[in-house]
Amino acid sequence: PLRDVYKRQTQPAEKAEALHRLGELARERGEPEEAVAQFDAALRTDAAQYASLAGRARALAALDRTDEALAAYQSALEKLPRPQYALELGELYESLGLDGDARTQYAKLREMVAAAKKDGVDESLVLARFEADHGDPEAAVELLRAQWRGQHRSAAVADALGWALHRAGKSEEGLEYAQLAADTGVRNASYAYHLGVIQRELADYGPARRNLEQAVRTDPAFSPLAAPLAQEALDALGEPPPGGPGEVQQPPPPAPEPEPEPKPAKKPEREKRPEAPAPAPSRTAAVKSPSPTASPSAPSSASPSASKSP
Missing domain, CATH: 1.10.287 (Helix Hairpins)
Structure with a gap:
């Protein structure tokens, strides 16, 4: 626990770093007021903890205290x-x-x-995130593929590459990377938002709804631009159809077949002479094999790896 780490520290810089990390965790949980308190404590402990200025700015923006957030960002950029x-x-x-x-x-x-x-x-990851949303998504894909080839296979890179591919019109490939980021178990509202939007694009509406719900539940103000879009996308999907997994209605049992009507008794027939046996089939007759049935080939699904990248 970070609070225990904080208590064990003796140097102001180390205490401030622990407080900063507590602030980041609070912000990621969607608790901006707690985050502001932790960042303020970090700055009081060590005025040179400039990263807490930016963290404080994010939390203030989530609280709609935009004037203070703008000032905090400007101060952070001046210092760091x-x-x-x-x-x-x-x-x-x-x-x-x-x-x-x-x-x-x-x-x-x-x-x-x-x-x-x-x-x-190397600030390629930040540049790629910018290009994906505000510049050239294809350029973002190239930057991130290079990161992935270079063994920078973090959840952050997987998420950014999945989103860049989606923005470049390659949602099916992007889904694989976005799912990789989510599968790491990191509770990140941006990751859930990106995955949900990609799933919605691919008409996978159930998982899309769940991931968008997770994004807005984890941190309703995770981004001043993306958070409102996440809510809009969720609203557009509407409510899930009634009946959960335990309430799925089973189809009715098939109606019983009618009992066959009794057939009228046949009159006794005269005894017939036995018929001559049918001739045996020719031994030279060819046995026809059943015609082969073509089976559709399944599309290949490549898992994202270094070899997958161009």
């Missing part, structure tokens, strides 16, 4: 300029209809990714 924070701030601006400010942040994101690459830091 990371592409992820620029992406999150840009999406918050976009959710508020401030498209010009959003574009400014997206441009900064590209600049940060390029600068990081020169310094040997």
Whole structure:
């Protein structure tokens, strides 16, 4: 338990890191007020815990305290300029209809990714997430395939690749990666949202409904842009049909066949002479084999692996 980890720490930086992680867990559980409290505690313990500024901004955005969230993001970017924070701030601006400010942040994101690459830091995952939703989904797929080939097979990469493939019009392939991310057992509202949307696209409505419900139940405000879309998609699916697994109605039993009517007794017939036996079949007659029935070939289903990527 993280609270025990926090109690064992003696250095302010270590205590602040434990408090930050408690804040992240609270936010992922859909408890933004608790998250704000933990991030504030982290910053009081160590003012240099700049990641908690961004965490606080996410939680404030979930509470609709947008002015405070914008200020917290701007402070985080000044202290710790990371592409992820620029992406999150840009999406918050976009959710508020401030498209010009959003574009400014997206441009900064590209600049940060390029600068990081020169310094040997790979920010491809953040760039791919941006491209999938705001730029070129095909470019996102290429970036993420390279990550997957390079053995970066985390739940985050699987989720991002599945979503990028869906956005690029390849939902069937994307489903495999999105399912991989969900199968890791990580309770992440974004993963459930992505999987649910892909399943809905493929007309797999039951699982789609369950995953979209999980997304909005886990964290109703997991993203200022995606969370409202998750609720809209769930509403569009409507209520599930009545009757759960234990209430499925069985088909009625077949009606009993009518009893055969008794046949009238036949009059006794005169004794007949036995008929001559039929001639034996010719030994040279060919036995016809049954004509083969063509069976449809099942479509191959490749599991996502390094060899699957181009």
